[in-house]
Structures are given as C-alpha cells and as structure tokens.
Amino acid sequence: MFTSLQSHSTHKTTLILRVSSLFFLLFSHIIYFSSYVRANIFVYAGCSQEKYEPNSPFEGNRNSFLASVVSSSSQAAYTSFAIGNDSSGPPEASIYGLYQCRGDLKTTDCSRCIESAVNQIGLVCPYTLGASLQLEGCYLRYEHIDFLGKPDTSLRYKKCSKSANNDVEFFRRRDDVLADLQTAIGFKVSSSGLVQGFAQCLGDLSSADCTPCLAEAVGKLKNLCGSAAAADVFLAQCYARYWASGYYDFSDSSHEDQVGKTVAIIVGVLAGLAILIVLLSICRRAMD
Numbered sequence: 018m019f020t021s022l023q024s025h026s027t028h029k030t031t032l033i034l035r036v037s038s039l040f041f042l043l044f045s046h047i048i049y050f051s052s053y054v055r056a057n058i059f060v061y062a063g064c065s066q067e068k069y070e071p072n073s074p075f076e077g078n079r080n081s082f083l084a085s086v087v088s089s090s091s092q093a094a095y096t097s098f099a100i101g102n103d104s105s106g107p108p109e110a111s112i113y114g115l116y117q118c119r120g121d122l123k124t125t126d127c128s129r130c131i132e133s134a135v136n137q138i139g140l141v142c143p144y145t146l147g148a149s150l151q152l153e154g155c156y157l158r159y160e161h162i163d164f165l166g167k168p169d170t171s172l173r174y175k176k177c178s179k180s181a182n183n184d185v186e187f188f189r190r191r192d193d194v195l196a197d198l199q200t201a202i203g204f205k206v207s208s209s210g211l212v213q214g215f216a217q218c219l220g221d222l223s224s225a226d227c228t229p230c231l232a233e234a235v236g237k238l239k240n241l242c243g244s245a246a247a248a249d250v251f252l253a254q255c256y257a258r259y260w261a262s263g264y265y266d267f268s269d270s271s272h273e274d275q276v277g278k279t280v281a282i283i284v285g286v287l288a289g290l291a292i293l294i295v296l297l298s299i300c301r302r303a304m305d
Contacts, residue, residue: 056154057133061174065147074110090131094118095220114159120204130155169253170233176249177242214259230255
C-alpha cells in the first residue's frame, strides 16, 4: 500500500514538473517570436537610380559582399567592406558597404536580423548600384562609390505619433532625454521619469562626427515632430528615438508594424496549441 502511494506521488511530481516545463517553453516561444518579429520590422529603404547588368562583375562583388555580411554578423554587430576597389578588377565593379545592428541586440538576434535584411534588399532594390535598408534591429547599405566615414546628416526617414498636448512635465523629461542622447558615442539608452529613448551612430563615424550627427537628429525630432508623444528620426549615419512610457508602439503604426505583431501572435498561438496537445496527452496517460 505504501509503495503504491509513494509511486503515485512520484508520478504526480513528475507530471507537475513536465507541465511546468511545458508552460515555461510556451512562454519562451511567445517572447522569442515577439522579439524576433519586432527586430525584423521594415522601417525604410533607399534605392539608387543607376542599375547594373545581370551577371556583371559588380553583381559578383555584390553577392560576395552580401555573403560576407551574413558571415560577419554572427561575430560582430558592425563591419564595413570594400570589395573590388583594387587594380585587379574594373573600376565599375567596386562596391562599398556596411551593416550595423542596434546596440542592445544579442549576437544571435543581430545575425538573424541581418539575414532578413540581406534577403530583402535585393527584392526592394533590384539591380541597383546602391541600396540601403533599415529594419527595427539592423541596417544594411552598399554603394558603387566610397561613402564610408564621410559625414552625412541628410534625412532618410521620420515617424511622429499623436501630440502629447500641453503636458509641461512630459516635455521637460523629453528634453532631458534628448540632451543626454546627444552625448552618445555609438549606442546609448536614456530615460527620465516616464520618458525613454535611445540613439545610435554608424560605426564608420568618429566620435567627433557622431556628436553633430546626433545633434542634427535631435533638432529634427523637435522641429519635425513638435509635441509628439513618440518620434523617430533616421539620418544617413545616425538616428534618435524617444517615447512616453507605454507608447513605444506608435498609435499611427505602419502596416509593417501590424503585420509583424500579427505574425508574432499567430506563431505564439500555434506554439501554444502544439504544447497544449502534448500537455493533454500527458494528462490523459497519467489518468489511465
């Protein structure tokens, strides 16, 4: 009798442990897919007007560049490249490029984001001699001419939420955050009260060039987005963002944002259903 009760107790403990593991797995899947989809959301792209011919030397170097980007992204969050710029090949075949991940991304998430960017850039900008693609978590760019390390503060993209009205405290906090972000060297996160933000310069910029780029980005945030409760500004070589707590997903979110969230929800639900089926199977066997 005692042996039977002990066996039943052990069986229940094993079942509880299995159920706990499955719920943890479900939660992990939802978190993983949500963050993965978020990092790969499309922000903007830019394509040159000049085209290259299929099977040309430039296309060969472009393919080598993209393959090198994917390989390097598993090791580093930023790398620049210059391919075909020596005397061994025709001048028109040279390509210069770089990629960079957001400073808070893990290496594995960075690599996945870059793979997504590489897969998309040829579809967004087919046969172009220059292209840039910004996703939420990473950036990819290549050109036929050498642009590396050359300061460029031209506006590439902006996004402004609805107004925060006349909330004096919010604007004071926002200005504190933006002032702090201007001191970034590389990537920086800042917060003041309920206002948060982050900023980043491309890795090919020196600290001396990063500061004025961020100052320009912050200035445009204020001038172009005014009293917005959340805003993004992307310049050619840096970007800055701020938002009120709870307002990270803008109320005027783009179609890409909604698609990303929908995919994350669908994948999470499917993972949950799969785990639920396994859980019911375990419970049924335990009752037999």
